[in-house]
Amino acid sequence: MTKFEPAISLAEQCKWDADKLCYLTELLKDDSQYVTWVLVFLGWAITVVIAYSQWRYGSKSSQNSCHNEWVREFREKLEILEDDALLFWTTTNQSLSSTIMLTKLTRGVKELTTIANDIKKVGGGEYQSSSFKELRQSITNDKELDARPIADTHYRIVAIRTACSDLRRYYRRKSD
Amino acid sequence: MKILKVLDRYTCPGPRYKRLGASSGEDFKEWLIKALNKDKDLTVDLDDTEGYGSSFLEEAFGGLIREGINIDDVKNIQFISNEEPELIDEIKEYIDDAIEELGDCK
Numbered sequence: 001m002t003k004f005e006p007a008i009s010l011a012e013q014c015k016w017d018a019d020k021l022c023y024l025t026e027l028l029k030d031d032s033q034y035v036t037w038v039l040v041f042l043g044w045a046i047t048v049v050i051a052y053s054q055w056r057y058g059s060k061s062s063q064n065s066c067h068n069e070w071v072r073e074f075r076e077k078l079e080i081l082e083d084d085a086l087l088f089w090t091t092t093n094q095s096l097s098s099t100i101m102l103t104k105l106t107r108g109v110k111e112l113t114t115i116a117n118d119i120k121k122v123g124g125g126e127y128q129s130s131s132f133k134e135l136r137q138s139i140t141n142d143k144e145l146d147a148r149p150i151a152d153t154h155y156r157i158v159a160i161r162t163a164c165s166d167l168r169r170y171y172r173r174k175s176d
Numbered sequence: 177m178k179i180l181k182v183l184d185r186y187t188c189p190g191p192r193y194k195r196l197g198a199s200s201g202e203d204f205k206e207w208l209i210k211a212l213n214k215d216k217d218l219t220v221d222l223d224d225t226e227g228y229g230s231s232f233l234e235e236a237f238g239g240l241i242r243e244g245i246n247i248d249d250v251k252n253i254q255f256i257s258n259e260e261p262e263l264i265d266e267i268k269e270y271i272d273d274a275i276e277e278l279g280d281c282k
Protein backbone atom coordinates (compact mmCIF):
# COMPACT_ATOMS: atom_id res chain seq x y z
CA MET A 1 0.00 0.00 0.00
CA THR A 2 1.37 3.26 -1.04
CA LYS A 3 1.40 6.12 1.28
CA PHE A 4 -0.67 9.14 0.23
CA GLU A 5 1.59 11.95 -0.85
CA PRO A 6 0.13 15.45 -0.88
CA ALA A 7 0.64 17.53 -4.04
CA ILE A 8 3.78 19.58 -3.86
CA SER A 9 3.04 23.22 -4.37
CA LEU A 10 5.00 25.36 -6.77
CA ALA A 11 6.49 27.27 -3.93
CA GLU A 12 7.81 24.06 -2.46
CA GLN A 13 9.34 22.74 -5.69
CA CYS A 14 11.30 25.83 -6.64
CA LYS A 15 11.90 28.91 -4.62
CA TRP A 16 12.38 32.28 -6.31
CA ASP A 17 15.39 33.05 -4.16
CA ALA A 18 17.03 29.66 -4.79
CA ASP A 19 16.47 29.11 -8.53
CA LYS A 20 14.76 31.85 -10.55
CA LEU A 21 14.78 29.91 -13.83
CA CYS A 22 13.19 26.88 -12.25
CA TYR A 23 10.57 29.07 -10.59
CA LEU A 24 9.63 30.74 -13.90
CA THR A 25 9.58 27.43 -15.78
CA GLU A 26 7.30 25.93 -13.18
CA LEU A 27 5.00 28.93 -13.48
CA LEU A 28 4.64 28.29 -17.23
CA LYS A 29 3.83 24.64 -16.54
CA ASP A 30 0.93 25.55 -14.33
CA ASP A 31 -2.20 24.27 -16.21
CA SER A 32 -4.49 26.76 -14.58
CA GLN A 33 -2.45 29.73 -15.90
CA TYR A 34 -2.26 28.85 -19.61
CA VAL A 35 -4.91 31.37 -20.63
CA THR A 36 -3.16 34.08 -18.64
CA TRP A 37 0.17 33.39 -20.32
CA VAL A 38 -1.36 33.27 -23.79
CA LEU A 39 -2.96 36.67 -23.14
CA VAL A 40 0.31 38.08 -21.80
CA PHE A 41 2.36 36.95 -24.82
CA LEU A 42 -0.36 37.98 -27.27
CA GLY A 43 -0.43 41.42 -25.65
CA TRP A 44 3.34 41.76 -26.06
CA ALA A 45 3.20 40.61 -29.66
CA ILE A 46 0.51 43.17 -30.49
CA THR A 47 2.50 45.91 -28.74
CA VAL A 48 5.62 45.06 -30.76
CA VAL A 49 3.68 45.02 -34.05
CA ILE A 50 2.06 48.40 -33.30
CA ALA A 51 5.37 49.96 -32.21
CA TYR A 52 7.13 48.69 -35.34
CA SER A 53 4.43 49.95 -37.69
CA GLN A 54 4.44 53.35 -35.94
CA TRP A 55 8.22 53.53 -36.28
CA ARG A 56 8.02 52.61 -39.98
CA TYR A 57 5.34 55.22 -40.62
CA GLY A 58 7.26 57.88 -38.67
CA SER A 59 10.45 57.06 -40.51
CA LYS A 60 8.77 57.22 -43.92
CA SER A 61 6.95 60.40 -43.03
CA SER A 62 10.17 62.03 -41.85
CA GLN A 63 11.98 60.92 -45.02
CA ASN A 64 9.17 62.36 -47.18
CA SER A 65 9.26 65.61 -45.25
CA CYS A 66 13.02 65.80 -45.75
CA HIS A 67 12.64 64.96 -49.45
CA ASN A 68 9.98 67.63 -49.94
CA GLU A 69 12.12 70.24 -48.23
CA TRP A 70 15.02 69.48 -50.58
CA VAL A 71 12.70 69.49 -53.60
CA ARG A 72 11.27 72.87 -52.56
CA GLU A 73 14.79 74.32 -52.30
CA PHE A 74 15.81 72.70 -55.61
CA ARG A 75 12.84 74.16 -57.48
CA GLU A 76 13.39 77.63 -56.00
CA LYS A 77 17.07 77.62 -56.99
CA LEU A 78 16.26 76.23 -60.44
CA GLU A 79 13.77 79.02 -61.04
CA ILE A 80 16.31 81.68 -60.01
CA LEU A 81 19.01 80.06 -62.17
CA GLU A 82 16.71 79.87 -65.20
CA ASP A 83 15.69 83.54 -64.83
CA ASP A 84 19.30 84.67 -64.40
CA ALA A 85 20.48 82.58 -67.35
CA LEU A 86 17.72 83.79 -69.68
CA LEU A 87 18.33 87.39 -68.64
CA PHE A 88 22.07 86.99 -69.16
CA TRP A 89 21.82 85.51 -72.64
CA THR A 90 18.95 87.63 -73.99
CA THR A 91 20.11 91.04 -72.71
CA THR A 92 23.37 92.88 -72.24
CA ASN A 93 22.45 95.35 -69.52
CA GLN A 94 23.66 93.42 -66.45
CA SER A 95 25.67 95.25 -63.82
CA LEU A 96 28.10 92.31 -63.49
CA SER A 97 30.68 91.46 -66.15
CA SER A 98 29.96 88.48 -68.38
CA THR A 99 32.82 86.49 -66.77
CA ILE A 100 31.49 87.10 -63.25
CA MET A 101 27.96 86.34 -64.41
CA LEU A 102 29.04 83.03 -66.00
CA THR A 103 30.88 82.11 -62.79
CA LYS A 104 27.73 82.87 -60.81
CA LEU A 105 25.64 80.71 -63.15
CA THR A 106 28.20 77.88 -62.87
CA ARG A 107 27.91 77.95 -59.06
CA GLY A 108 24.14 77.84 -59.48
CA VAL A 109 24.38 74.62 -61.49
CA LYS A 110 26.66 73.06 -58.85
CA GLU A 111 24.19 73.98 -56.08
CA LEU A 112 21.46 72.15 -57.99
CA THR A 113 23.55 69.02 -58.56
CA THR A 114 24.45 68.97 -54.85
CA ILE A 115 20.79 69.17 -53.85
CA ALA A 116 19.92 66.50 -56.44
CA ASN A 117 22.39 64.15 -54.73
CA ASP A 118 20.78 64.94 -51.36
CA ILE A 119 17.33 64.21 -52.80
CA LYS A 120 18.58 60.83 -54.00
CA LYS A 121 19.94 60.07 -50.51
CA VAL A 122 16.50 60.62 -48.91
CA GLY A 123 14.78 58.20 -51.26
CA GLY A 124 14.06 60.56 -54.14
CA GLY A 125 14.57 59.75 -57.78
CA GLU A 126 17.83 58.93 -59.53
CA TYR A 127 20.31 61.71 -60.24
CA GLN A 128 19.45 63.17 -63.66
CA SER A 129 22.86 63.13 -65.33
CA SER A 130 21.76 63.95 -68.87
CA SER A 131 19.52 66.86 -67.84
CA PHE A 132 22.29 68.37 -65.70
CA LYS A 133 24.74 68.03 -68.56
CA GLU A 134 22.33 69.82 -70.90
CA LEU A 135 21.68 72.49 -68.27
CA ARG A 136 25.40 73.16 -67.75
CA GLN A 137 26.18 73.23 -71.46
CA SER A 138 23.26 75.48 -72.35
CA ILE A 139 23.97 77.98 -69.57
CA THR A 140 27.75 78.07 -69.06
CA ASN A 141 29.27 77.52 -72.49
CA ASP A 142 30.70 80.85 -73.68
CA LYS A 143 30.44 79.96 -77.38
CA GLU A 144 28.05 82.80 -78.31
CA LEU A 145 29.24 85.28 -75.71
CA ASP A 146 30.06 87.92 -78.32
CA ALA A 147 26.70 87.38 -80.03
CA ARG A 148 24.71 88.48 -76.95
CA PRO A 149 21.90 89.41 -76.80
CA ILE A 150 20.60 86.33 -78.58
CA ALA A 151 17.02 85.91 -79.80
CA ASP A 152 14.35 84.13 -77.77
CA THR A 153 14.19 81.51 -80.52
CA HIS A 154 17.94 80.77 -80.42
CA TYR A 155 18.81 77.11 -79.80
CA ARG A 156 20.57 78.02 -76.53
CA ILE A 157 17.45 79.66 -75.10
CA VAL A 158 15.37 76.66 -76.15
CA ALA A 159 17.96 74.33 -74.58
CA ILE A 160 17.94 76.25 -71.25
CA ARG A 161 14.15 76.13 -71.11
CA THR A 162 14.02 72.45 -72.04
CA ALA A 163 16.63 71.39 -69.45
CA CYS A 164 14.92 73.42 -66.70
CA SER A 165 11.53 72.08 -67.66
CA ASP A 166 12.80 68.46 -67.65
CA LEU A 167 14.27 68.93 -64.17
CA ARG A 168 11.13 70.61 -62.85
CA ARG A 169 9.03 67.74 -64.16
CA TYR A 170 11.30 65.18 -62.53
CA TYR A 171 11.84 66.76 -59.11
CA ARG A 172 8.38 66.89 -57.53
CA ARG A 173 7.06 66.77 -53.99
CA LYS A 174 5.91 63.44 -52.55
CA SER A 175 2.59 63.11 -50.72
CA ASP A 176 2.46 61.12 -47.43
CA MET B 177 49.46 56.27 -61.73
CA LYS B 178 49.28 59.98 -61.01
CA ILE B 179 46.07 61.43 -59.56
CA LEU B 180 45.49 65.10 -60.23
CA LYS B 181 42.95 66.61 -57.84
CA VAL B 182 41.54 69.81 -59.31
CA LEU B 183 40.71 71.14 -55.84
CA ASP B 184 44.40 71.14 -54.94
CA ARG B 185 44.84 73.97 -57.42
CA TYR B 186 41.42 75.57 -57.89
CA THR B 187 38.57 75.81 -55.40
CA CYS B 188 36.47 77.69 -57.95
CA PRO B 189 37.32 76.72 -61.55
CA GLY B 190 36.92 79.85 -63.63
CA PRO B 191 36.55 81.02 -67.23
CA ARG B 192 37.97 79.65 -70.47
CA TYR B 193 41.03 81.85 -70.94
CA LYS B 194 43.67 83.21 -68.58
CA ARG B 195 42.96 86.76 -69.78
CA LEU B 196 39.37 86.43 -68.51
CA GLY B 197 40.30 85.56 -64.95
CA ALA B 198 42.02 83.26 -62.50
CA SER B 199 41.66 79.47 -62.35
CA SER B 200 40.96 79.27 -66.08
CA GLY B 201 40.56 76.23 -68.28
CA GLU B 202 43.61 77.38 -70.23
CA ASP B 203 45.70 77.37 -67.04
CA PHE B 204 44.38 73.94 -66.11
CA LYS B 205 45.22 72.66 -69.60
CA GLU B 206 48.85 73.70 -69.09
CA TRP B 207 48.89 71.88 -65.78
CA LEU B 208 47.48 68.79 -67.50
CA ILE B 209 50.13 68.96 -70.23
CA LYS B 210 52.91 69.09 -67.63
CA ALA B 211 51.36 66.15 -65.76
CA LEU B 212 50.95 64.13 -68.99
CA ASN B 213 54.57 64.76 -69.91
CA LYS B 214 55.62 63.26 -66.58
CA ASP B 215 53.15 60.36 -66.49
CA LYS B 216 50.82 59.15 -69.25
CA ASP B 217 48.79 57.17 -66.75
CA LEU B 218 46.79 60.11 -65.42
CA THR B 219 43.60 60.29 -63.35
CA VAL B 220 41.80 63.60 -62.83
CA ASP B 221 39.68 63.95 -59.69
CA LEU B 222 36.95 66.51 -60.36
CA ASP B 223 35.17 66.38 -56.98
CA ASP B 224 34.88 68.96 -54.19
CA THR B 225 35.19 72.15 -56.22
CA GLU B 226 32.47 74.79 -56.53
CA GLY B 227 31.49 73.61 -59.99
CA TYR B 228 32.71 73.69 -63.58
CA GLY B 229 31.61 75.82 -66.47
CA SER B 230 31.41 74.06 -69.82
CA SER B 231 33.91 76.56 -71.26
CA PHE B 232 36.48 75.60 -68.62
CA LEU B 233 36.07 71.90 -69.42
CA GLU B 234 36.10 72.44 -73.18
CA GLU B 235 39.26 74.53 -73.10
CA ALA B 236 41.04 72.20 -70.67
CA PHE B 237 40.31 68.89 -72.38
CA GLY B 238 39.32 69.77 -75.94
CA GLY B 239 42.25 72.17 -75.80
CA LEU B 240 44.68 69.29 -75.19
CA ILE B 241 43.82 67.93 -78.66
CA ARG B 242 44.19 71.38 -80.24
CA GLU B 243 47.60 71.70 -78.55
CA GLY B 244 48.68 68.58 -80.39
CA ILE B 245 48.84 66.21 -77.43
CA ASN B 246 48.69 62.58 -78.55
CA ILE B 247 45.04 61.57 -78.96
CA ASP B 248 45.55 58.21 -77.26
CA ASP B 249 47.19 59.89 -74.26
CA VAL B 250 44.23 62.28 -73.92
CA LYS B 251 41.69 59.50 -74.34
CA ASN B 252 43.59 57.44 -71.79
CA ILE B 253 42.98 60.01 -69.03
CA GLN B 254 40.74 58.55 -66.31
CA PHE B 255 38.25 60.61 -64.30
CA ILE B 256 36.78 60.59 -60.82
CA SER B 257 33.52 62.50 -60.48
CA ASN B 258 31.23 61.15 -57.79
CA GLU B 259 29.45 64.45 -57.20
CA GLU B 260 28.60 65.26 -60.81
CA PRO B 261 29.02 62.04 -62.83
CA GLU B 262 27.77 63.72 -66.03
CA LEU B 263 31.00 65.75 -66.15
CA ILE B 264 32.85 62.69 -67.46
CA ASP B 265 30.48 62.33 -70.45
CA GLU B 266 30.70 66.04 -71.10
CA ILE B 267 34.52 66.00 -71.11
CA LYS B 268 34.61 62.97 -73.43
CA GLU B 269 32.21 64.79 -75.75
CA TYR B 270 34.59 67.79 -75.91
CA ILE B 271 37.56 65.54 -76.59
CA ASP B 272 35.68 63.77 -79.40
CA ASP B 273 34.50 67.09 -80.87
CA ALA B 274 38.05 68.44 -80.85
CA ILE B 275 39.33 65.27 -82.56
CA GLU B 276 36.58 65.64 -85.18
CA GLU B 277 37.46 69.30 -85.75
CA LEU B 278 41.09 68.34 -86.08
CA GLY B 279 40.13 65.80 -88.74
CA ASP B 280 38.08 68.41 -90.61
CA CYS B 281 41.04 70.79 -90.68
CA LYS B 282 43.40 68.23 -92.19
